[in-house]
Amino acid sequence: xxxxxxxxxxxxxxxxxxxxxxxxxxxxxxxxxxxxxxxxxxxxxxxxxxxxxxxxxxxxxxxxxxxxxxxxxxxxxxxxxxxxxxxxxxxxxxxxxxxxxxxxxxxxxxxxxxxxxxxxxxxxxxxxxxxxxxxxxxxxxxxxxxxxxxxxxxxxxxxxxxxxxxxxxxxxxxxxxxxxxxxxxxxxxxxxxxxxxxxxxxxxxxxxxxxxxxxxxxxxxxxxxx
Numbered sequence: 001x002x003x004x005x006x007x008x009x010x011x012x013x014x015x016x017x018x019x020x021x022x023x024x025x026x027x028x029x030x031x032x033x034x035x036x037x038x039x040x041x042x043x044x045x046x047x048x049x050x051x052x053x054x055x056x057x058x059x060x061x062x063x064x065x066x067x068x069x070x071x072x073x074x075x076x077x078x079x080x081x082x083x084x085x086x087x088x089x090x091x092x093x094x095x096x097x098x099x100x101x102x103x104x105x106x107x108x109x110x111x112x113x114x115x116x117x118x119x120x121x122x123x124x125x126x127x128x129x130x131x132x133x134x135x136x137x138x139x140x141x142x143x144x145x146x147x148x149x150x151x152x153x154x155x156x157x158x159x160x161x162x163x164x165x166x167x168x169x170x171x172x173x174x175x176x177x178x179x180x181x182x183x184x185x186x187x188x189x190x191x192x193x194x195x196x197x198x199x200x201x202x203x204x205x206x207x208x209x210x211x212x213x214x215x216x217x218x219x220x221x222x223x224x225x226x
Contacts, residue, residue, distance in 0.1 A: 006188075069120060
């Protein structure tokens with residue numbers, strides 16, 4: 001959790017990518033409920049740290065797409081093999097990274113932002129990899145804008161996901177206790193990220209975003225093929 005929270009506090013996403021595979025091996029029953037609960041305090045802390053830099057119009061349009069995307073992701077989980085979906089997701093993210101590396105940028109128009117929110121909500125619900133589309137959309141922005149906007153979007157999305165899990169009775173008391181026990185690791189990672197983020201901002205931020213998005217894609221592909 002310290003490593004995952006540190007990555008997310010630095011570049012805006014990545015905590016679940018680092019922590020969830022380990023959690024799934026050690027305590028399979030903790031996924032997705034505990035993993036979802038752990039995401040919320042980190043998102044809230046990041047949003048509060050750089051609240052003056054949130055792109056609120058962008059957040060609104062992201063949520064326009066993310067909410068239906070969550071429903072789409074749930075339907076996909078019920079109808080498509082997880083392995084197939086992981087591979088497709090990974091390939092899609094790699095294509096997005098290649099387009100971004102070629103310096104082709106997506107304009108921040110309402111339709112483009114809403115479409116990114118739809119992709120993030122769908123992928124996040126279906127594969128737990130919802131951060132890369134958001135990060136790629138904001139990769140050319142100042143680090144504080146990228147991190148704070150992603151934090152608010154992820155925070156709201158996490159609340160929606162938790163509500164769905166509660167309605168489905170997929171949250172148990174021991175999962176809440178485990179999330180609380182892992183909270184110190186999240187706090188430590190957040191504090192480390194505060195130190196590192198200032199050094200990554202500027203010319204290092206975009207390569208870091210593209211590199212970690214590529215890593216998330218490769219992990220998704222490996223998970224599907226494995």
